[in-house]
Amino acid sequence: MTTRPNILFIMSDDHAARAISCYGSGLNSTPNIDRIARDGMRLDRCYVTNSICTPSRASILTGTYNHVNRVTTLDTHIDNRLPHVAKHLRQAGYQTGMFGKWHLGEGRAHQPTGFDEWSVFPGQGEYFDPVMIGPDGAETVPGYASDVLTDKCLDFLERRDPERPFFMMCHHKAPHRPFEPHPRHRHLHADGDLPVPETFDDDYANRAAAAAAAKMRIRADMTYKDLGLVQPEAGAEAGELLIAGRKDRKVPDIAPGQEIRLIDAATGKNFVFTDPRQLALFKYQRYMMRYLQTVAAIDENVGRLLDYLDAEGLTDDTIVIYTSDQGFFLGEHGWFDKRFMYEESLQMPFLIRYPLGIAPGAVSRQIAMNVDFAPTFLDYAGVRTPSYMQGTSLRPVLEQRADADWQDVAYHRYWMHKDDFHNAFAHYGVRDARYKLIYWYNDPLGETGANPGDEPPEWELFDCEADPFELHNRAGDPAFRDVFLTMLEKLDAKMAEIGDSPEHDNAVVRAQLGRG
Structure with missing residues (x-):
């Protein structure tokens, strides 16, 4: 047995907490992922600092916010000369491995460093027979991505030095779109009776x-490939292009009485619709079916890793974490994807098991963030947290001894104003135990390449306790003026603490509130 814990960090891509059964939604069953929660702790208020894949991964690795590590968008890749958690653990004697989705850039300047072994998918990677890149170049590996990744992780564990602790990052590409489940799971949720979220028909009023x-929007923005349908050989009449220069088209919405015929790509089954509502619900069911089918393969492979730890007598002395790089909309507000600071996108699942240090069956509602992961790993490894890291070790939370001074806000900033795919607006804000304040600054200087000044900045304030679906913006409500000012102070304090530059002018905001 090692004197310092092994650390197995398992992360999926776009896995919403609601699609993990221990979070209680009833959507699907994930018995192996649930084992981690049953034998350890579930965090209910773990939040991402930037709800998009590449920036989140940079924050997890470095323990810093994106304006510091400079990975603010999907196109700003990590400088692999930067220090990060794996480098510190390796220096302290840990064996380090990185397998699966890297998504922080490729080539000499961006490929993984600080790992004894690494093998990663280029870009998003493929679900079937994926190409994987390592120090010796690229190889095509037969099989399904979730299985292939786990095989590589198990091989690393088999060949490890048993006298030294290990730190392994196991990064699934699933359930990222376009969702491509393994045939062994295509029977799951095929009856089309998954529950529809209360906010599916959101009209976005008062936001x-x-x-x-x-x-x-599930109704209008999902492609034929997303839904496992045959894309017709046609032009604009078959649907809008996902993006100029690409061949993928969106499955169009229809007007009442208009007919659309769709074909299942796997079975050839035909579906005919003339009712826009029925078509929208069909798209939702297809989306959720395929998404949850890809999750099933992750759960099976988490089980393979946990079973290996059991068989090798490593369970007690290994910290196991399961998380995702951010949340994901599963039909809430009629959406898929992430990016926004709204709760379904902001919340990351986080489950952790360490039999020698964390009580089983525990649940925490303390605020945690992905910048806290790296300091937490170093803390348990007995390695001093370097001064550049901006996160805080979660060990007091995990050991249920966090005091009243524990961090009371999570900070989020999304920089990719009006990207071609999703048209999401730039924003930042804070969330405390009850309220959430968001400033849609909309990139007024055009720093991300969008047209400046095309949308005026706006504030949103939500009472997440009274309004958990975030349907009622209270930013302009006189009854919430004091709450707004309190949250503004928390936002200003957090931005000053981490060194991020505000886009809002407090004098203007206070004057608008009548408190100049």
Whole structure:
């Protein structure tokens, strides 16, 4: 047995907490992932600092916010000369491995460093027979991505030095779109009776303009490939292009009485619709079916890793974490995808098991963030947290001894204003135990390449206790003026603490509130 814990960090891509059965939604069953929660702790208020894949991964690795690590968008890749958690653990004697989705850039300047072994998918990677890149170049590996990744992780564990602890990052590409389940799971949820979220028909009234403008609607913005349907050999009449220069088209919405015929790509089954509502619900069921089918393969492979730890006598002395790089909309507000600071996108699942240090069956509602992961790993490994890291070790929370001074806000900033795919607006804000304040600054200087000044900045304030679905913006409500000012102070304090530059002018905001 090692004197310092092994650390097995398992992360999926776009896995919403609601699609993990221990979070209680009843959507699906994930018995192996649930084992981690049953034998350890579930965090209910773990939040991402930037709800998009590449920036979140940079924050997890470095323990810093994106304005510091400079990975603010999907196109700003990590400088692999930067220090990060794996480098510190390796220096301290840990064996380090990185397998699966890297998504922080490729080539000499961006490929993984600080790992004894690594093998990663280029870009998003493929579900079937994926190409994987390692120090010796690229190889095509037969099989399904979730299985292939786990095989590589198990091989690393088999060949490890048993006298030294290990730190392994196991990064699934699933359930990222386009959702491609393994045939062994295509029977799951095929009856089409998954529950429809209460907010599926959201009209985005009383919200910032960003909500209505987003191109993330299940009704209109999912492609034939997303839904496992045959794309017709046709032009615009078959649907809008996902993006100029690409061949993928969106499955169009229809007007009442208009007919659309769709074909299942796997079975050839035909579906005919003339009712827009029935078509929308069909798209929702197809989306959720395929999404949850890809999750099933993750759960099976988590089980393979946990079974290996059991068989090798490593369970007690290994910290096992399961998380995702951010949340994901599963039909809430009629959306798929992420990006927004709204709760379904902001919340990350986080489950952790360490029999020698964390009590089983525990649940925490303390605020945690992905920048806290790296300091937590170092803390348990007995390695001093370097001064550049901005997160805080979660060990007091995990050991249920966090005091009243524990961090009371999570900070989020999304920089990719009006990207071509999703048309999501730039924003930042804070969430405390009850309230959430969001500033849609909309990139007024055009720093991300969008047209400056095309949408006026807006504020949103939500009472997440009284309004958990975030349907009622209280930013302009006189009854919430004091709450707004309190949350504004928390936002200003957090931005000052981490060194991020605000886009809002407090004098203007206070004058508008009558408190100049």
